[in-house]
Amino acid sequence: MLSKFDLVVVNGLVVTASDISSFDIGIKDGKIHTLAPSFSSEDIGDAQVIDAEGAMVMPGGIDAHVHLCQDQKTDIGGGKCADNFETGSRSAVCGGTTTMVTFATQTRVEEDRSLLKVVEAYDARAQATGSYIDYAFHIIIVRDDKDVLEEELPVLVEKWGITSCKVFMTYETMRLQDYQLLDVMLAALKNSITTMIHAENGDMIEWLTQKLESKGMMAPYFHALSRPPSVEGEAANRAIVLAELIENPILFVHVGSSASANVIRAAQTRGLPVFAETCPQYLNLTWEDLKRFHSPTCFENSKMICSPPPSPDSSDQDALYIGLHNGTFTIFSSDHCPFKYDDPHGKMVGILDHEPSAATDGVPLTELAHKKVGRFSLIPNGIPGVETRLPLLFTRGVSTGRITPQKFVELTATNPAKLYGLYPRKGAILPGSDADLVIWHPEGALTSFKLTNEHLHHNVDYTPYEGMEFGNWPRYTICRGKVMWANDVLLGKPRDGQYLKRGPNQLGKGVAHFKKDPRRVAAWVHE
Template identity: 45%
Template structure:
């Protein structure tokens, strides 16, 4: 057997175990051909010596916003995907967003596909954001999108005036997606709670960026998450609640999972590493806190962070995504939109943070690869589950992405050996097209030495980005897997076959 590339002398980490040191990974035609000892090399074989470092699957970031209409100063496909591979992410799934005025998904897909085509350094796929879920779209268009275009997931909003759906619309989508084997994602915050609080804050002239965190309290996420789970239970449909930040909301998920309901949860780096104090900004420039405005907002207490870390470790969270949704700070069309006639208006600040490049290193830095075992927040196999294997399976890429095994795409991250790869995150190191990073000054214990996509080195820390724009391929995805619980449950208190009377 002849190999194009052999990665030697690494410690391979999978979603279930850490393999014995010194194994080789043989790669042919962009696929992992075999894992073995002392694999033979020919004159044509490229050899990478991992030097005893960990080797993990290329990251799968399943929650990325690129080239979005509501973020004209944010990253496009070129800069966002470039940033991804520099941080060890080889697959991104971004959002093709329907507007309320759109009566068909076909033009939405055509427009978004043009933005991405030949622009990506990483492999990529799309989710649909549904804001106008007409009967025709659910009945006629979603089946075609799933079968012919491989778009097998949708995202819904319970808040934001321009995007929110009512409970009946959410139910209609849940039933439609369940029948198609599609994954339903939902942004769960109580719109009415938030609207009432905002009115009071503005009436009392409390409009600086920090009040964004006050306007969206934990209880708004707690209530909406419970309601979303109830809707999914009624429909007997799988659901993933995105970017969770509240201990109580996560406890609702945990309780549903103990009843074996197919409820999945996602969190993001900013909810594990940052607090609302950041939104207060600098003492001489409170508006600089606009850099940290996102929804749900950063929470107030270190106890909030610790509770989320526990759910990262104990399996409650299914995926760990960046929710990369940035706008430039020092730009009149970016975060500065929140400064109106010299007065800060937090409601006008574009929501979202950059994070696609820092996601994988931040979480890796809290594993035993970088910390003493007693201080680590999660195991290395759990790291692989959250950053690669689980999102791949959940979003229809199982068997191709997210694992190191024969037959999978040769998507790998090779870290620095031992304690030689520590990096302090700074804007100067980033490869995005945003003018700040919210994680400025945080030290991570390692950074990807190499990122490999389908057998090609696309990031070499000594050289920088060595991949080519356009090398990234569009991924036609299959049906997603249910990773926790199962369908087939009756809501509590409902009698057997009760649904048949109204379905």
Template identity: 50%
Template sequence: MADAAFDLVVRNAQVATASDTFDCDIGIRDGRIVQLGQALAAGRDEYDAAGRVVTPGGVDAHCHLDQPMEAPARMADDFRSGSRSAACGGTTTVIPFAAQMKGQSLLAAVDDYHARAEGRAVVDYAFHLIVSDPTPQVLSTELPQLIAQGYTSFKVYMTYDDMKLDDGQILDVLDVARTHGALAMLHAENADCIEWLTRRLEAAGRTAPRYHAHARPMLVEREATHRAIALSQLVDVPILIVHVSGGEAVEQIRWARSHGLSVFAETCPQYLFLTAEDLGIDDSYHGARCVCSPPPRDKRNQQVIWDGLSDGLFTIFSSDHAPFRYDDPQGKKPHGEEVAFRHIPNGIPGLETRLPLLYSEGVLGGRITLQKFVELTSTNPAKAYGLHPRKGTIAIGCDADLVVWDHRDTVVRNADLHHAVDYTPYEGMGLKAWPALTLSRGEVVWDGRDCVAREGRGRFLRCGRPTLLPQRPEGRP
């Protein structure tokens, strides 16, 4: 149909955005949404959504793909397998991290990460930065230059010896964020408390994976969250606390909000669906699969996180996908050995399961609204990281990134997933929905059975100013 009005029409869609739900057809041309309406003219291709829910493609704003690691650790997913997995789970934009190693130029870290991504991704992607060595050159030149070039968010760590910054360094980095209009993300755990507890546990011979949670009790997250809030207040700059795990950190964030501070928060599936018992109830090594930081808490804290998703405490729901194979000398068994918990690579896989888990147990489980689901998984991440309105909503002019949802019983099986990890922590979990179709810029990338996207079709996205931030004039007032 050479004279068709549209390249593709998605018909009979129950469209859901962060604010509305409405029935319409979606007309797509040149990868963009160009018309929303009833009984649209013919498209060259047609897809009948048959009254099913259609949401914007997911934006996973916190995931790790092919990130440089110290040997022997190596991430299982590169941009090829990771982005394929994202597409099959309804995510059409991923934002992993260009990580600076200590002693390395931040510019060199970004160049290296582009080389890792080029020609591999099947969905669109942007980069956060990780600042681990804020030298005068980085602070005065490299970081401002990269922000101006579209890398408008960066993460700093308050734990991990090879990544952590002290309070003075964090203040310096936050000052750059304030001056140049970037968003700083903080991993909030008290490194000194963790190290002290770890040494005591090791001295007592308590080194099995389950003791990872003992070394990282909620108070170490609470204290670091409190300190991060104080540092941001001192500099007068918004921050985002990532992967919040439970009630004690939540209390600190609620306090900050009640005092008018711009403190945003993110959480992840592991804090809704896993508990500390998943790290093991005995000294077996199987729990290494669920070692992540902060660790999962308990059932009571799961409810605290659900409440925070429902009532607006949390701005973003991300996967924190950190893909290490369990039975692998480059993964959870370094050099092929079962090691003490301090040496187990941190992180669990979750790119593909993030949206189905929250849609099934959140929306269909009656815990959050459909609009809140869209807000948490797509619209707010796009706004927070300067990609909205191109990404994160269904409106005229936006990229045609869409997910059609199939309400059907399904069981999570790692054998059915598309990442390169040899397990999922959600194995055997029954869900009520899965994406029936994923479109990225109007192209089918998941057809309900397989990833059908061409490798390398994903585009790098330069981010604008985060639209969740106050709009200050350029430079300090």
């Protein structure tokens, strides 16, 4: 019997950002076609059927902060990303993510002056391997060449659908001074491009790092001491002042501390268009995890280095969960920035660049790491997490009642789609939306397990969440109507994903009648 559907999901508890309802879902030509309390056998016909068995069915995850395929020239700390578009997207889809927004990174070398050429280069990397899931680009801007900003930003929007850029307030090779930040923000504003900000005070970090190193405090653990929460809080406050000056919407990426979250919440309360993102590492790790392996000075603790670092203790985690609950955080992303541990282009850079002769003495890297402390300031900053993002928040957030299933969908799918101009094609379960779905195991059906790196599908030789207990994991991941992951089996192919052109931010530009106080706002700039 023929069917009007290609795929039907039955007996599911459909969860959106606003509702939970029992619906069957009919999918046709890669789109959501019909939602109904139930389908008859005539409706189903010969369509493929997935029985959700009462489990939650949600929009596929959108991970809006993923680093892939970046080389030594562009990577923070001199490392090389372990994942390309194939391996990174493979890992993503096995963890319930159906769309990712990755970074095309400008550098200060002359060949990267053109933003268009940077995007073309990253597109070539994506095309070379393909992607299991749909993807888009943010552009990282580390120069304020006015001709490039004026001439190329409109082309990025029109040709590529790139409607977000990222700027840095730290890292010597990437950060912009305040006046340069204003230049980029103003150019972005004119083109309806959302400005993403890595907010850490670079001068404070450099000063603290010099003091630590002068005392011989160079082991991985001291990375955290070089970046106390006040470093992030100060930079967030300063960025808000700059953005308010020219009325520019901004998003703070990977917020890791209550110091920063409180500043952001205060700005939102005043009606400013300030958005924020946090990540799994800030809800699940602390400074103590930088002492996890063998001893506080063991180089293996480099596996936990990311920036900002996790907070000193669990009190910030409680505050960040409140931020997820009350709307301080708009989205929840992974900041998947993968570096291998046992690799001369991975975390081992912290030893090899500190003591270059060690690279030629014939000692295996793993053995070398047990003999050398290395230098934390040279260790590539970043950890893997694209596959564990959704299961971590589901297990430790939804299953414990710390956030509702609807809030989970809002943070992981619907708001990312709206913020980055993909809604309602993505992030929704509506007729006409792409049939991107994640179906969990029914409650109690999956025996809880302790995670090991062998469970995962990235190209990294460790996970920072090794040994953590998980009570659920995506049972099915469906991308545009195709079942990509089912019962622990990868079914998709590397070229199933498509590039996505995006529209502007759909979450608004702040309170329309907000008083433009000349003590804070330079409204005349736009005249």
